Amino acid sequence: MYRSHVLVCGGTGCTSSGSQQIMETLKKEIEKNGLSDEVAVVQTGCHGLCALGPIMIVYPDATFYSMVKVEDIPEIVSEHLLKGRVVTRLLYKETVSPAGKIKALSDTDFYKKQHRIALRNCGIINPEVIDEYIGTGGYEALGKVLTEMTPDEVIQLLLDSGLRGRGGAGFPTGLKWKLAKQNEADQKYVCCNADEGDPGAFMDRSILEGDPHAVLEAMAIAGYAIGASQGYIYVRAEYPIAVERLRIAIGQAREYGLLGKNIFDTGFDFDIDLRLGAGAFVCGEETALMTSIEGKRGEPRPRPPFPAQKGLFGKPSILNNVETYANIPQIILNGPEWFASMGTEKSKGTKVFALGGKIHNTGLVEIPMGTTLREVIEEIGGGIPNGKKFKAAQTGGPSGGCIPAEHFDIPIDYDNLISIGSMMGSGGLIVMDEDDCMVDIAKFFLEFTVEESCGKCTPCRIGTKRMLEILDKITKGTAVMEDLDKLEELCYYIKENSLCGLGQTAPNPVLSTLRYFRSEYEAHIKEKRCPAGVCKALLSYHIDRDKCKGCTLCARNCPADAIIGTVKNPHIIDQDKCIKCGTCIEKCKFGAIYKR
Amino acid sequence: MACKKSTVPFSGTKEQEAALKAAIAELKDTPGALMPIMQKAQEIYGYLPIEVQTMISDEMGIPLEKVYGVSTFYAQFALQPKGKYKISVCLGTACYVKGSGNIFSKLEELLGITNGECTPDGKFSLDSCRCVGACGLAPVMMINDEVYGRLVPDDIPGILAKYN
Numbered sequence A: 001m002y003r004s005h006v007l008v009c010g011g012t013g014c015t016s017s018g019s020q021q022i023m024e025t026l027k028k029e030i031e032k033n034g035l036s037d038e039v040a041v042v043q044t045g046c047h048g049l050c051a052l053g054p055i056m057i058v059y060p061d062a063t064f065y066s067m068v069k070v071e072d073i074p075e076i077v078s079e080h081l082l083k084g085r086v087v088t089r090l091l092y093k094e095t096v097s098p099a100g101k102i103k104a105l106s107d108t109d110f111y112k113k114q115h116r117i118a119l120r121n122c123g124i125i126n127p128e129v130i131d132e133y134i135g136t137g138g139y140e141a142l143g144k145v146l147t148e149m150t151p152d153e154v155i156q157l158l159l160d161s162g163l164r165g166r167g168g169a170g171f172p173t174g175l176k177w178k179l180a181k182q183n184e185a186d187q188k189y190v191c192c193n194a195d196e197g198d199p200g201a202f203m204d205r206s207i208l209e210g211d212p213h214a215v216l217e218a219m220a221i222a223g224y225a226i227g228a229s230q231g232y233i234y235v236r237a238e239y240p241i242a243v244e245r246l247r248i249a250i251g252q253a254r255e256y257g258l259l260g261k262n263i264f265d266t267g268f269d270f271d272i273d274l275r276l277g278a279g280a281f282v283c284g285e286e287t288a289l290m291t292s293i294e295g296k297r298g299e300p301r302p303r304p305p306f307p308a309q310k311g312l313f314g315k316p317s318i319l320n321n322v323e324t325y326a327n328i329p330q331i332i333l334n335g336p337e338w339f340a341s342m343g344t345e346k347s348k349g350t351k352v353f354a355l356g357g358k359i360h361n362t363g364l365v366e367i368p369m370g371t372t373l374r375e376v377i378e379e380i381g382g383g384i385p386n387g388k389k390f391k392a393a394q395t396g397g398p399s400g401g402c403i404p405a406e407h408f409d410i411p412i413d414y415d416n417l418i419s420i421g422s423m424m425g426s427g428g429l430i431v432m433d434e435d436d437c438m439v440d441i442a443k444f445f446l447e448f449t450v451e452e453s454c455g456k457c458t459p460c461r462i463g464t465k466r467m468l469e470i471l472d473k474i475t476k477g478t479a480v481m482e483d484l485d486k487l488e489e490l491c492y493y494i495k496e497n498s499l500c501g502l503g504q505t506a507p508n509p510v511l512s513t514l515r516y517f518r519s520e521y522e523a524h525i526k527e528k529r530c531p532a533g534v535c536k537a538l539l540s541y542h543i544d545r546d547k548c549k550g551c552t553l554c555a556r557n558c559p560a561d562a563i564i565g566t567v568k569n570p571h572i573i574d575q576d577k578c579i580k581c582g583t584c585i586e587k588c589k590f591g592a593i594y595k596r
Numbered sequence B: 001m002a003c004k005k006s007t008v009p010f011s012g013t014k015e016q017e018a019a020l021k022a023a024i025a026e027l028k029d030t031p032g033a034l035m036p037i038m039q040k041a042q043e044i045y046g047y048l049p050i051e052v053q054t055m056i057s058d059e060m061g062i063p064l065e066k067v068y069g070v071s072t073f074y075a076q077f078a079l080q081p082k083g084k085y086k087i088s089v090c091l092g093t094a095c096y097v098k099g100s101g102n103i104f105s106k107l108e109e110l111l112g113i114t115n116g117e118c119t120p121d122g123k124f125s126l127d128s129c130r131c132v133g134a135c136g137l138a139p140v141m142m143i144n145d146e147v148y149g150r151l152v153p154d155d156i157p158g159i160l161a162k163y164n
Helices: A012-016 A019-032 A070-083 A130-135 A140-148 A151-161 A173-182 A203-210 A212-226 A240-255 A286-293 A322-334 A336-340 A373-380 A414-419 A438-452 A458-476 A481-497 A501-505 A508-526 A553-557 A583-587 B014-027 B034-045 B050-060 B064-073 B093-097 B100-111 B155-161
Strands: A004-009 A039-044 A056-059 A063-065 A189-194 A230-236 A260-263 A268-277 A317-321 A350-357 A363-368 A390-395 A401-404 A428-433 A541-543 A593-595 B085-090 B124-129 B141-143 B146-148
Touching (some): A004 A019, A019 A039, A019 A070, A056 A070, A130 A212, A140 A322, A151 A173, A151 A212, A189 A212, A189 A322, A203 A212, A203 A240, A203 A350, A212 A230, A212 A268, A212 A317, A212 A322, A240 A268, A317 A322, A322 A350, A350 A373, A363 A373, A373 A390, A390 A508, A428 B093, A438 A508, A438 B093, A458 A501, A458 A508, A481 A501, A481 A508, B050 B064, B085 B100, B093 B100, B100 B141
Parallel strands (some): A189 A317, A230 A268, B085 B124
Antiparallel strands (some): A056 A063, A390 A401, A390 A428, B085 B141
């Protein structure tokens, strides 16, 4: 029995900022102080507040230390763990009131509006120890399903809960299972999409790293419901920690008889294999993912036949994403009414978002559906840094769109996001401020789709390329107004005619920015001006004669020797030589250099 | 994209070949074995030159064009050798809006190579990648397994110097 547990985040964010070294130092210091029998160090998954990593929580008081450095460890051990005195300077400052009182983490702005279902164990348990998962009610849902429920009851329960797929399109999960169950076959498959390809989204990775057993348990439940004995998890090779923890989890579950033959002595067999994705965005599309598991080029197939009829290896199959699965054991245990009591009319439960970009609290948040964008960005996210103005929030990644300030108060759910030209996607939410050019962002996403288009169908392969060429012309200032019409026409053509979701949604970033930021496109074309000051070809740098002190710092740092001037006299920039790198603006101490 | 080191001839060892054959023998009968085997081969050789792809094709009885089709479809499979230090800059959305494009340009300028290439001495290779999932540290780059976050272009020369 330990008197104190120290939880150190071992998620990718915190590992990248050095949590492994912190854990080692912590263990050494604890030993040095003779506390090894009293204090336990536990490596957990992600707490969500990645911006402040590495994160460490000391229980039983749940003292929350943020941005901990290796040098801080001796002090934490000797002061807090030995003498019981909290090291106030290292506390997450939101947990300290102005009067110096410490408040609970759940009362801070970042956490108080959150409701963690899919992430409930992340940051709480050690993901590499199955007993910790079982200790929080893990595998109880599987036991209940196998011993007390028929497959049809399981499916009905999911239908009643209103759970919709968390991977993007929001298809009702219960319905997907029902369709697969109806099709008779000697073998069926349960697949898990853990190939989180949307750049800027990392909720699935966090769940796999922080609570892998929840996914395994839900897949076994799915296997029972549709009549499958084999599951596959298709996980990105770029997520080494997640892959490793899944391997450990599958091994432990087999050892405990929770995967394999005759689970819970009910005669039900189910096992899971891992398949590593090899870096192709299109493999997030269900038929492409299944083709890839078969060991082929991950190209999508026309539907019908739908995977519920002919999926992996030609057998009836279902595919759900990681976050969807992570919700299922809780829905079984707490009942469909509990789940359906959260959210909006057509979108039930919660959704995990990865907050990123120009926002204070970057990280993972899980909020009830129907929370407004304003609450997410201003309250939970802590607003925009550096006093800048909010411009747009991008959701849905390369398939989604940019939401402008005028829709700040819209409740977030599947249908509302689609109605304003974006989509839920897997839950990336990137905040942009006045310094971001919307044409440049649209071009950024098109570059992505052009590179990731598999090439099978013409509208997507050639159409997106043509769109990118037009966007390139616009950002270089060589486009004419007719190009804008052509761009829009192409958007609708590609949406209508592409084979799979990748092509059908590829024009969304362009369409949504055209809808809300058309004037910015027009400024590029008509005035040859980039209002946000991003598109290099349309910018020039100048020195304000009145502000320049002639310190020569800019001239000395200019990589192109484009700045001319003598000491104590105003300098000028030679526009022919200038490569517009912006070094001079960064270096100038007097704010004398500006771009226009 | 052409690699400036592409003239480097293939030099596989007997041990590597034995390891590959063992891996093929082990995985051959599992459904959809081709990709796991190619991933294993890349682990063994560091990349997938045509010689290795031919070996896989012969051992598995799968036509070479099928193997080549798979190896060129996925970004993870490299047909050219990578540098001793593999640099990958995250150009995911969260990093991009925080300026990872400028980090990438700085590396191109300092190393004299572009996306997918490696330096003539075989020391550094440069790739862009999509989201390493460390968005809280944006902009981020990785050199082998080491992650560097919250970068500004001026940090780059100092970081490269550590590897020289």
